[in-house]
Amino acid sequence: MQDNCKNIQGQIEELVAGSLPAERAAELQAHIIACAACRAYLEALQADDKLLGKFAEAMQPTIARLENSVIEAIGDARSGESDARASVSTTILKSRAAKFAAAAVVIVALALMMHRGNSRLDVTAPAFAEMVEAMGKVAWVHTVETKHIRDKGRDEEWVFYDYSYKAKLVFGKSDKGDFSCQDYISCTETFYDREADTIVSGYRPEYHDPWWHPTPQSLVEQWKKDFEKGRTVVTHQIGEQDGAVADIYSSTDYGTTKQGSRYMASEFILIVDRNKHLPLATSFKFWMPGGTLDTDTDTKYSYPEKGPSDIYELGCAKTAKVLDNSPTPELLQAVAGYRAGRESSPLRYIAILVTGSYNESAESYLINSVEVHYCDDYLQRCDLCFFEPLTQQQFIEKAGNSFDSIMKWWTSQAKVDLRISHEKVYLYGQEYCCWLHRAGGSKDWVTLYRGYSPGKGRIGPRTLGRYVVYRNILSEFGWTDWLLKTTGSWKVSLAENDYSTSNNLLCIVVSDKSSFTGDGGASGGSLFYLNPQRNYICQKYELYPRSNRCYFREVLEYGQTDMGQWYPRKILTRENRRDVTPPERQEMITVYLDADPEFPQGIFDPDKLPK
Amino acid sequence: MQGDSEKDLAARCRAGDKSAYADLVRAYSARVFAICMAMLGNRHDAEDVAQQTLLKSLTGINGLRHDEQFGAWISRIARNLCIDFIRKRRRKPSLAARQADPAWLESRDYRELQAALAKLPEESKLTLMLYYFDARSTKNIAAMLDISQCAVQTRLCRARRQLRKLLDAQ
Numbered sequence: 001m002q003d004n005c006k007n008i009q010g011q012i013e014e015l016v017a018g019s020l021p022a023e024r025a026a027e028l029q030a031h032i033i034a035c036a037a038c039r040a041y042l043e044a045l046q047a048d049d050k051l052l053g054k055f056a057e058a059m060q061p062t063i064a065r066l067e068n069s070v071i072e073a074i075g076d077a078r079s080g081e082s083d084a085r086a087s088v089s090t091t092i093l094k095s096r097a098a099k100f101a102a103a104a105v106v107i108v109a110l111a112l113m114m115h116r117g118n119s120r121l122d123v124t125a126p127a128f129a130e131m132v133e134a135m136g137k138v139a140w141v142h143t144v145e146t147k148h149i150r151d152k153g154r155d156e157e158w159v160f161y162d163y164s165y166k167a168k169l170v171f172g173k174s175d176k177g178d179f180s181c182q183d184y185i186s187c188t189e190t191f192y193d194r195e196a197d198t199i200v201s202g203y204r205p206e207y208h209d210p211w212w213h214p215t216p217q218s219l220v221e222q223w224k225k226d227f228e229k230g231r232t233v234v235t236h237q238i239g240e241q242d243g244a245v246a247d248i249y250s251s252t253d254y255g256t257t258k259q260g261s262r263y264m265a266s267e268f269i270l271i272v273d274r275n276k277h278l279p280l281a282t283s284f285k286f287w288m289p290g291g292t293l294d295t296d297t298d299t300k301y302s303y304p305e306k307g308p309s310d311i312y313e314l315g316c317a318k319t320a321k322v323l324d325n326s327p328t329p330e331l332l333q334a335v336a337g338y339r340a341g342r343e344s345s346p347l348r349y350i351a352i353l354v355t356g357s358y359n360e361s362a363e364s365y366l367i368n369s370v371e372v373h374y375c376d377d378y379l380q381r382c383d384l385c386f387f388e389p390l391t392q393q394q395f396i397e398k399a400g401n402s403f404d405s406i407m408k409w410w411t412s413q414a415k416v417d418l419r420i421s422h423e424k425v426y427l428y429g430q431e432y433c434c435w436l437h438r439a440g441g442s443k444d445w446v447t448l449y450r451g452y453s454p455g456k457g458r459i460g461p462r463t464l465g466r467y468v469v470y471r472n473i474l475s476e477f478g479w480t481d482w483l484l485k486t487t488g489s490w491k492v493s494l495a496e497n498d499y500s501t502s503n504n505l506l507c508i509v510v511s512d513k514s515s516f517t518g519d520g521g522a523s524g525g526s527l528f529y530l531n532p533q534r535n536y537i538c539q540k541y542e543l544y545p546r547s548n549r550c551y552f553r554e555v556l557e558y559g560q561t562d563m564g565q566w567y568p569r570k571i572l573t574r575e576n577r578r579d580v581t582p583p584e585r586q587e588m589i590t591v592y593l594d595a596d597p598e599f600p601q602g603i604f605d606p607d608k609l610p611k
Numbered sequence: 612m613q614g615d616s617e618k619d620l621a622a623r624c625r626a627g628d629k630s631a632y633a634d635l636v637r638a639y640s641a642r643v644f645a646i647c648m649a650m651l652g653n654r655h656d657a658e659d660v661a662q663q664t665l666l667k668s669l670t671g672i673n674g675l676r677h678d679e680q681f682g683a684w685i686s687r688i689a690r691n692l693c694i695d696f697i698r699k700r701r702r703k704p705s706l707a708a709r710q711a712d713p714a715w716l717e718s719r720d721y722r723e724l725q726a727a728l729a730k731l732p733e734e735s736k737l738t739l740m741l742y743y744f745d746a747r748s749t750k751n752i753a754a755m756l757d758i759s760q761c762a763v764q765t766r767l768c769r770a771r772r773q774l775r776k777l778l779d780a781q
Contacts, residue, residue, distance in 0.1 A: 013768040019749075044775055051724055056743035058715050059644070062654050063744070067640040070665045071633045444773070447733050450694075607758060 005038050012038060016045045126249050126270055128224045130277040135216035138278070140164050140307040148296040162307040163214055170214055171308045179316040181308075184213045188326050192316050199311065199320050203327040203492040205335050206484045223270055223282070227251055238274065241281060242302075245274045257289040265289075278303060325491045334494065334506045334530060335483075341535035342479035346565050347377050350597040351473060352406050356392065358586035365588045367395045372410060374597070375472040379604045380428040382473070387418040387440075403592040427606050434606050445609050477568045477591070478537040480553070483508065483528045495527075505529040505539055534558055534566045551575050561595035569593075617754070621678040624669065635681075636665055642682070642755055643689050645740035650693035652729055660696050664689040682754040727777035735770035742767060 011028050014020040020028065032038050135141065141163040159174040168184035179199075180191040187207035192199050206212055227234065227249070237248045248271050255265035269283040279301050286295040308314055327335070351373040356365030366389035374381045390398070398417050399409040409417075420440035427434050434450040490512045500507035511525025529540040540554040552574040559569035571589045602608040620638065623631035643664050647657035668685045675684050715721055728736055741752045749763040756763070 009772070010768060013771050014764070016771065017764065017767050018747075019764045019767075041775075044779075045771055048771065048774055048778065051720060052739060052743045054715065055721065055724060058721070059648070059654060059744060062658055063641050063644050066644060066658050066661050066665075067636055070636045070640070070662060073666065074632045074636070074669065444732055444769075450733075607762075 005035060005041075008038055009041060012042050012045060015042070016049055126223070126227065126247065126272055127277060128220050131272060131279060132216045132220050134277040135219070135279070136165060138303045139166065140304050142302045142304055142307070143299055145297060145299045148293075162304075164307055165215060168213055169307070171311065171314060173314040179311040179314050181311050182207070186326070187332075190311060192311065192320060197317075197320050198323050199316065200323045200325060202325045202490060203331065205492060208335070208339060209484070220279075223268075239271075241271045241273075244276075244280065246280055247272045247274050255289060263287065263289055263291065325493070327492065328494065331492065331494050331508070334508060334536070337532060337536040338479060338483065338530055338538070341537060342475055344535055344565060345472075345475040345478055346375075346561060346563075346567060346593075346595050347472065348375065348595070348597065349474065349561075350374050350403075350407075350594045350599070352403060352410070352592040353473070354395070354406070354590045354592070356588045356590075357389070358588070359389070362391070364391065366391060370406075370410065370414070372407075373473045374599055374603050375474075376599060376604065378428070380426075380472055381604055382424075382426040384424040384426070385414075385418070386421045386423070388421065403594050406592055407594075425609060427604065429604055429606070436609065450606075474567050474591075474593075477553075477571055477589075478535075478555070478566070480528075480538050480541060482526065482541060482543065483510070483538065499540070500529055503529070503531075503539065504533065505531055506536075531555075537566055537568060549576065559591065559593060561593070563595065565595070567591065567593060617681060618679040621672065621675060621681040624672050625675065625678070632669055635669070639668075639682070639685055640665065641745045642741060642751060643685060645744035646686060646689040646737060646755070647693055648744070649733065649737040649740040650690065651696065652725075656696065660692050661689065664692055667692070680757075682751070683757040686755045686757075723778065723781050726781065727774055730777050731770065731773055734766060735773050738763065738766040739770045739774070 008028065008031060011020055011024060012032075015025060015028060032042055142160065143163070144158060144160040146158045159172060159178075162171040163169075170180075170182045170184075172178070172180040177194055178192065180189065182189050182204075184207045187204050188201050189204050189207075190199060190201045234249070234251050239246055239248045241248075248269065250270075251268045252264060253266045254262050256262055264287060266284070266286045269281075270279065271281040272279050281301065282297075282299045284295065284297045285293060288294050312318055353371045353373065354367055355369045355371070356367040358364070359366045368389045369384065369386045371382055371384040399406045399414070422437065422439050425434075425436045425445070427436075435448040436445040437448050438445045490510055492508065492510050495507045495509045497507060499505070506529070508528045508530065509525060510528070525544055527540075527542045528538050530536045531539045537555060537558070540552065543551040545551075552572075554572045555568040555570070556572055557568075557570035559567050561567065569591050571591070573585075573587045573589070575585045617638070620631050620635045624635055640661070644657055644661045647661045647664070648654060651657050651660060664685065668681075668688055671688075675681060728739075731739070737756070738752060741755060742749070745751050749760050749767070752763045753760045
């Protein structure tokens, strides 16, 4: 096909679609008569059109069956009525295969909706809102969870928990002799280390974040998801549990074996006190296709007036040694400053990050990626582009060295100047999150992930490398949430060393080994250097995981917005095996910021992608 | 079933008009099935999820804020249910065929078309399915996907081009 014909391809496509204007259609027809290649293309598209038409025709019986089944389900609902308070047994049309079970559920729901003008599935769905309200009023919730583990040489294991939602305390005890207590007000976790015969109290900085606190909502949320996902069969009955009249809900899922036979894959049962709306028991079973029971967990709930006051009351030996790693007031103050600094980071900006990777033979950083971050609180978008490396001089000659010059070049000339290897777009919004990719030279975007999740806050995956969902890139570079991820066995404490004292920084050491000092020799810990003069930005962190690797990130320069907010302007990252010099990977990231942005029209629209 | 009549049907359903339900189902079955077929690639799974979508949209219609947006709203329900289904399908085997396939669906033409469709980007697949399953109406597609008719035309052209390349490569 000649070059001119390539331009005509688009018109041929429009002709087949019936959208080409009449006057151009006539010209095109004349060309097609004279051009064998274009004629062949037209015939191929017409053949495709016929094929797709035949495909659609072959699907019509399926669509007709679909219509009839739904209308039949509605028809049944219209002719029946039901009283939600009567003992209702939902009809499970097992003989008509599970696909109608969903219709069966909805039949009753529709009947009620039409009868009472209420769209809630109030027969087959538990009253989750009432459950949350009822649980919020009790003093304590005592739960006993029993797992049956037949394939691990044990009959069962059990653990019980006592929750006080009001006091924000959780006590736990297991048959293996584990004891624990999480206190979300003092942000500590106390547990019994059986090997060392020691009771350890540790600081858990993440407990400052209310997201971690146990609430009735968090308990009920998973049950709600299971029911509302539309399980194959959902039933409701009224019965009795522990002397109380109870609503008994069950949700069953089916699978199909490789041989094509159906089997019960999972069953979830929820039993709720009908008068008090308090959960009394749950049961979850999961089967493998061969019929083997894989998971079998029963949990019972009761509501005592009083709970334990410490882990000794659970039965922990009073002779155990005590190791108190509770935070000092100075440490709490440092972490409070850090969290406040993080909260104060800019929320509305456009940031251009120019990244150079260190090249040994060039003995300098070669720039190989640019990312543009648009951030409007929870609306976030990142356009990321990787290209053949340029020296810093070459980059500045093309793009300049300011936000305005780089942005101007980026939007007009960059894609022409650069030899792009691949691009990515990450979009986070209130109800969606999507990640897209395309190879250099391609016009088409490939969706790597597209998810819908209503509500603000934690949407989609919580983190994706540096593209944190609910914390933006500036916040992540300035106030890493690595500091806020600990476990109860880790000790968090303030320390001093040459770097912290010479730079007037606060050094926080996080480690699960008492021998860890952070001098680079030992592993199993991290150091975070906070700068109180710069809103407690983490000027440097050093991570020493248990492997022979280490990760550093250091802010070399700070920037400040017109509003006085500090942010990291130049960041050095290093990653290497500790016995290898120089570092395997070293990058320099320069941040150019517009803290008073005008966002391009539709920039957060997932359907408007870069051309 | 566009513009005022679509809005009227949705409004009547919300008001509890029983006869409107069946009309709404007839209007949207093909489109919902097209979306499910595009995302799941298997007509049996598409039928199951399309059924769930239609039923769910009827029971939850009080949640619809603007009657004229019923198409885009049900489209989103379909896509969410498909995503859930795909996640579940990764953990468990998919359902076997329950109905015998019509003869053409056993043909080589169909197998080649299926193979090519499977490789298309989701956006292109979706646009083609909606176009061919729902009486070739770009207006309907625009309403379902909440984009302009012009954007639909562009997507259709792109989808045809991509499909042709894939069929040529086989």
